[in-house]
Amino acid sequence: MTTQQPGSRRRLLVIGIGAGDPDHLTLAAVKAIRRADVFLILGKGPEKSSLTDLRRAMLDEHARPGYRVAEGQDPWRDRSEQDRGSYTAAVHDWRSRRADVCERLILDELAPGETGAFLVWGDPALYDSTLAILDEIEDRGTVALDIEVIPGITSVQTLAARHRTTLNRVGRPIHITPARRLPEAATAHDGDTVVMLDAHESFTRLEGRDLWIYWGAYLGTPDELLISGRLADVADEIRHVRADARARHGWIMDTYLLRPVEPEDGPET
Template identity: 45%
Template sequence: MPRSSIPAELALIGIGAGDPSWVTLEAVAALQSLDVLFVVLKEDELDDLVEARRVVVERHRDKPLRTVELRDPPRPWRTASDYNDAVARWREQRLAQWSSAVASELSDGEVGGFLVWGDPGLFESTLAIVQELIRAAARPLTLRVIPGISCVHALTARFQIPLNRQGRAVQIAPARLLREGIPPGLDDVVVMLDGRQTFAHIHPGGLDIYWGAYLGTDDEILISGDLAEVAERIQGTRAEAISRKGWMFDTYLLRRRLD
């Protein structure tokens, strides 16, 4: 069958939380199948993040790969008064840019890919935007999603703890939802990318924290213990790491101690 009669495919490839060895065999096969790689460059992305992505491609692909760079729109919700409206407008800008690139750079019968940190289905907007792109496209496009090792699972593996406790719920939440502390009825909450260090501003009584930064990289940092005792240490360590590297990827689990 000629390639022109086969719909183009988009593959969202989860590449894990940082260690190139965390790329699954399915992800390796997907990387090998790509005709074009769409690389999203965030406005403040630094050289070591670009290098980490390059290492993944070079380690797991044995032939050259055509690359299309997409410069991410600015993220206005950091200062916008209406957070939800700002996020919606940013997604619309992303959708327009990606749709144009896919239409012009990906031919029928070809496979285009996006590398997604961690897992495409967790704390990620890529999947939702690509689904909108496919619905609005002028030609048929198919989608494949390849799961990856998320920072959440990397965190619990590093500390050798289960994510959930028997009979207990786990919530994965943005830090802004924890300003008043862990909601009643919850004992375990995972937070990613807490730029305001919310953990240090809630009542620490009865809480343990398992905190990890740069998981799966040579710069990995792990701190755990009674929140009241280690919160200040985490803040200091975090500040020093940002000063040294210029960026921070961190994840933590807050766990209520049970009597």
Template identity: 45%
Template sequence: MIDLQLIGIGTGNPDHLTRAAIAAMNAADLILLPRKRDATSDLIELRRALCASVLTGATRVVEFDLPERDAAGDYLAAVGDWHGAIAACWATQIAAHLPDGGRLALLVWGDPSLYDSSLRIAERLRDGGLALRISVIPGITSLQALTAAHAIPLNTLAAPVLITTGRRLRTEGWPDSVDTLALMLDGDCAFTALVPDGVTIWWGAYLGMPQQVLVAGPLGEVAQSIVERRAALRATHGWIMDTYLLRRTGAA
């Protein structure tokens, strides 16, 4: 039996780790750290630093190469294939390092339940016949880090918030009956496709990290600045993690 714990680590800031996360990391027999392409080496370094800062026992840390998603063709089909490839990598590492079972931990940016597919990938292992017990240690989400950094509430009084993706905002526009949108996974600055009148944006990149950058203001005034700054930051660091909140004027 594999006891798999998906541990939310927030934005990679050690101060964002909960006591439960630290305890789970130290109780694990094995922590798997995924390596991506060279341009994102900062991300594996952050995970390494987290492990070095909190591990006090005999927990083994093993790195593996994460498959890349095919950016061509149908999006959902490509993501499905990618998840299958990641599940196969996990299975290979489990067979090599925990052949008789044990406690496995994976460190997940933000929280495993919010716009992350670790739980779906884990279910693929279970569906493939692996004896797997799954548990989640919640972490600070990017939306929490964003609203905290800007010192704003997520919602307006007694009003809903819609969490959506840049892809959907660009293709479907602003949804009806909601004044506040929280945007995830937007690599193409979908806010530029909106009519900016009466819309305020709060944007943040590298939230909680030393290189954190924040921009806020009327969308019509700051949109181009965000686009340019985002491109420059990505060129400098080789990768970017960002998210933003949109709110229509008149939302109380």
């Protein structure tokens, strides 16, 4: 392990910037952006250039004059359907390669005494790899980091707000799951289920159940899409809208809430 020299620590801000609406930046996030000297960004290729453009627009509005942007290329990730063990191994491999890129950005672009920042979609604590990657970099011992985390508004909160509903019902639990675990999650508890990271329209596996779905894509952006209704009634519509949007944009990011329909209260209580 490399021994760090006195004064060689780098300060990093991990800033949650919301699901896509620039107005969802919190006051704490704006203040943090104004403290940073260098913003470290992982580009995701030309198909998702709009995500980088949105970050830069936020910086143009809120960062202090003279800020710098250092951009690396996000490594390719295998997103095919896999069994649980293979999927976990693929994610750890991807995160390690991401850590290589981030470590190089920090060492090359952030001088000791400067403050760098990662702008994280949603909130850094919910289905985001940035904090785990920074932990791995620290464990390598090549650079010492002082890390501060600023929470953000998630796509989950934005989804509920856009549909004017709550995430939970009185006295009932709520479960947040990646889509690959949806079939087991949907039968393991009696509450409502928020589904994220769905690359394969996993809600179609539950069409036989009486569920209400609140679905949203590109939440908080000008391209936002919203559909709600009984799953059996709107599943085909969601599939068609989703396929069309993915063809137009080259990518899609959607989130949805599944709620059992019960005769005594219905989906809205």
